[in-house]
Amino acid sequence: MMNRRDTLLSVAATALLMSAAPTVVPAAAAAAEPDISKLPRQKVELVAPPFVHAHQQVTKDGPKVVEFKMVVEEKEVVIDEDGTKFQAMTFNGSMPGPLMVVHQGDYVELTLVNPATNTMPHNIDFHASTGALGGGGLTLINPGEQVVLRFKADRAGTFVYHCAPGGNMIPWHVVSGMNGAMMVLPRDGLKDRDGKPLHYDRVFYIGEQDMYVPKDEHGKYKAYGSPAESYTDTVEVMRKLIPTHEVFNGKVGSLTGKNAMTAKVGETVLIVHSQANRDTRPHLIGGHGDYVWETGKFSNPPETNLETWFIRGGSAGAALYTFKQPGVYAYVNHNLIEAVELGATAHFKVDGKWNDDLMKQVSAPGPIPGGPTN
Numbered sequence: 001m002m003n004r005r006d007t008l009l010s011v012a013a014t015a016l017l018m019s020a021a022p023t024v025v026p027a028a029a030a031a032a033e034p035d036i037s038k039l040p041r042q043k044v045e046l047v048a049p050p051f052v053h054a055h056q057q058v059t060k061d062g063p064k065v066v067e068f069k070m071v072v073e074e075k076e077v078v079i080d081e082d083g084t085k086f087q088a089m090t091f092n093g094s095m096p097g098p099l100m101v102v103h104q105g106d107y108v109e110l111t112l113v114n115p116a117t118n119t120m121p122h123n124i125d126f127h128a129s130t131g132a133l134g135g136g137g138l139t140l141i142n143p144g145e146q147v148v149l150r151f152k153a154d155r156a157g158t159f160v161y162h163c164a165p166g167g168n169m170i171p172w173h174v175v176s177g178m179n180g181a182m183m184v185l186p187r188d189g190l191k192d193r194d195g196k197p198l199h200y201d202r203v204f205y206i207g208e209q210d211m212y213v214p215k216d217e218h219g220k221y222k223a224y225g226s227p228a229e230s231y232t233d234t235v236e237v238m239r240k241l242i243p244t245h246e247v248f249n250g251k252v253g254s255l256t257g258k259n260a261m262t263a264k265v266g267e268t269v270l271i272v273h274s275q276a277n278r279d280t281r282p283h284l285i286g287g288h289g290d291y292v293w294e295t296g297k298f299s300n301p302p303e304t305n306l307e308t309w310f311i312r313g314g315s316a317g318a319a320l321y322t323f324k325q326p327g328v329y330a331y332v333n334h335n336l337i338e339a340v341e342l343g344a345t346a347h348f349k350v351d352g353k354w355n356d357d358l359m360k361q362v363s364a365p366g367p368i369p370g371g372p373t374n
């Protein structure tokens with residue numbers, strides 16, 4: 001008799017086969033392409049969001065093979081102040097997975113590891129890549145397996161990656177945490193609409209995620225022993241399309257208070273924002289998007305001076321802003337119900353000198369002159 005896990009494995013395998021992933025990869029090798037075996041190689045250690053691994057914004061070097069390794073981790077995490085437990089499935093242990101940065105024309109070479117301690121097959125679909133379901137058709141691995149995928153980052157921009165193991169498994173793995181983003185920078189860096197170079201002093205990666213945690217008959221969030229155990233109840237909540245949590249970087253409060261992102265007045269910050277499943281509308285309260293690539297595609301001219309921008313579900317965007325005033329800025333999904341009630345709020349803590357010309361409290365709160373005194 002099949003247990004739950006075997007059932008899920010076979011559902012995933014069948015669905016993937018039905019999606020017609022190629023089993024034979026055509027030999028590439030058009031004449032103009034470089035001999036990949038002769039290209040320089042660079043190993044990159046990924047770091048957990050909101051931080052981003054060290055990288056050059058502009059490169060004068062030719063294309064290279066950039067080596068990454070990600071380990072899939074299935075684990076229980078707590079996602080809010082009430083201690084709600086969540087059976088997460090993650091790339092490299094974080095929600096979202098790490099931001100991977102390369103330059104256009106580089107080759108991305110990912111070693112994806114699914115440790116034997118996991119319970120599910122996983123894979124990865126890179127929206128930055130071309131072919132085989134974004135690599136998903138070539139990377140499906142069972143617990144105890146690993147796979148190496150190489151693809152050419154042939155277009156610039158910010159792109160989502162996510163697990164897509166087939167059929168009903170796809171949305172479930174994505175909203176369980178298996179999503180992240182890649183930034184493919186133009187080799188000569190970011191530009192404004194007139195071709196003037198744009199530079200950032202800091203970069204942060206925010207991955208927004210909708211979560212669907214089942215409740216018991218008393219309205220309390222339920223906890224489960226494994227992702228598979230949570231599956232049936234979770235899908236029931238998912239199908240109603242009403243998230244119980246909408247969070248930045250894995251849980252409510254992951255980027256607020258003492259976890260705030262930091263900057264100084266005069267610094268330019270690039271904010272990469274992804275949502276692999278659902279639309280969102282980032283807004284920096286008290287600031288703007290000086291330059292915004294809403295769709296994340298750096299070959300398109302950036303919009304300027306935006307108040308709020310739109311990230312389509314299944315994409316990542318980038319916003320560049322130079323802070324002009326000190327203080328704590330909330331960075332929110334400006335569906336404010338999602339920001340305040342469901343968790344989609346982050347903070348920037350900005351140090352520096354206040355500019356009275358831009359804003360001044362001319363008169364502090366006080367009694368209305370001539371009004372009643374008590």
Ligand SMILES: [Cu+2]
Pocket residue numbers: 089120121122123163164165173178
């Ligand atoms: Cu997965």
